[in-house]
Amino acid sequence: MAGRETAAKARLLTAKPVTLAEDTRQRSPWVDAARRFARNRLAMLGLFILAVLIFLAVFADVLALHPYDQPDFTVQANELPFIDPVHPLGLDSAGRDYLTRLIYGARTSLLVGLTVPLLSFSIALPLGGLSGYRGGKIDFFIQRLVDVCTAIPQLLFAIFLLSIIGSGVGSVIFVLGVTAWVDPTRLTRAQFLTFREREFVTAARAIGASDLRIAVTHILPNAMAPLLVAFTFAVPLAIFSEAALSFLGIGITEPTASWGKMVGSGIGTSIRVYYHLALFPTILVALTMLGFSFVGDGLQEAFDPVRSRS
């Protein structure tokens, strides 16, 4: 407390006098937010982790030394040392190169992590917007739907749906996408409720703008910041859910590589000897989650510096 005050005083004393030209130049709130974001060290670390992940995911075909779905029959899996010149991190129980599968796991994670929020937000934006903007009967109906869907935990419902439509990458994305719409819908509704009665909306209505136009070009840009933050937090949640489902053995199916699945099979009977099989994917999942949440926290602070400081 005291330290922070003296630091602030010192900054005040050493600050250069503000010139008029600098003072009057207008900056958009987005540029302000970007600057605050760039100053946040943890957020930049998160961004770096994400950059590495995206690099791995995009260039997996080039980076990986072996095919991810072909077992190497020239070595016996149970005789393979942990560090080996040909297979640096060894082989999995099916005899496939572990490093290769870890790299391809990034692809699966990011694919699920990005498509699931896209799907759930494309359900949530219209539903929440309609609910908040129109109110009345539509709002009542959508809110009861939200009530019912809150009653079942998301992952439980996702498992239920998976048991119906079967496992696989596509199923996982679909199932997680259609079960994750509740929270963003609530948020969108709250945002639209806040802005619905504001002067600029009334003004737009007065000059005869259509409801759709008001919602898309007037309210949505103003409601964007918290939605963007929510989206950033929805990505690691989707990655977590995919890993969790795969860990249980009901998510991603073979031969696609998935970190969650690798943890799940690594934790089985072989964990005593082949501890690295469980260890490496857990580290990658943890790093991914940390990276996204650092970026999310950074965005939140950048957009809303007053509220998130404590």
Added chain:
Amino acid sequence: MTGYIIRRFISLFFVMLAVSAIIFILMNAAPGGPFSYGDRGYSEAALNNLRRKYGLDKPVLERYWNYLSSALQLDFGNSFAVAGNPPVIELIARTWPVTLQVGLYTIILSFGLGFLLGITAAYHRNSWIDSLATFVATLGITVPNFIIATWLLLIFGFQVGWGEPGKWIIPPLWNNGPPLLSADFFLPVMTYALAPLALVARYTRSSVVEALNADYVRTARAKGLRERWIMFRHVLRNALIPMITILLPQVPNLLTGSLFIEVAFGIPGLGKFFVTSFFQRDYPMIMAVTLLVAFFWGLTYLITDILYTLIDPRVRLVGAGGG
């Protein structure tokens, strides 16, 4: 207030009704069924007999109606998939105590330790203990618990020898119900507690920090009250009120169990039914498990709302009437 509670219970009833209808109709509309999964090699005639035995030959709506009327009399049917077709209620009664026990220990550990950590971190802001609390909180909130389970298993389970995966599966231990305390609880509870602990610590910290900066605390300090007195009578009392809305929703989560913890440590609890019954199309079990969880959640939201008004009279419930 009474009217409000009654209304909320009625709406909870309708939510449960909707949940049961959605789950029942979806699981029945899906292709396949409880006896056609996998490769059981039943002949067509045997399959038809099985379907008739369990009443699956009737139309979905009729079956839903039958289910509903017997469920309202607390008869949730018999399991299709578990050997011997025991009543679903019995299965839950046999496995839930284990889950409840793990959940209760988790609540005690996480809430207790979380409060302590949060309060200490808030009081000694920007010290090493604050950084430690932030680190634990970040780890606990962001890293999934099955990852933490793996780490703890790698560190303690094998290097130190405090627990082993699969050890809990051995059933004779549980014939007379779970033991009150056993070393087996250590790792699962540790793992399970980390996330709620992180949440509790984080919210306690920010809430206590806010209270510490409040005017009434400054007044208390100016009056010359002892620091400990200020902390307990002024800061904590006010700081912990808003926590109820954050902490209570954790409870149903913890009491219905985490299937990841149960899978990772081989705990013979309720959680395993979440996956097996769904994939074996064990209809009565699916319905019972989902309804149980939904009921628990609904009840907790209700209790949270009521407690909140009792503690903070400024909050008025929507639809609670004037006054």
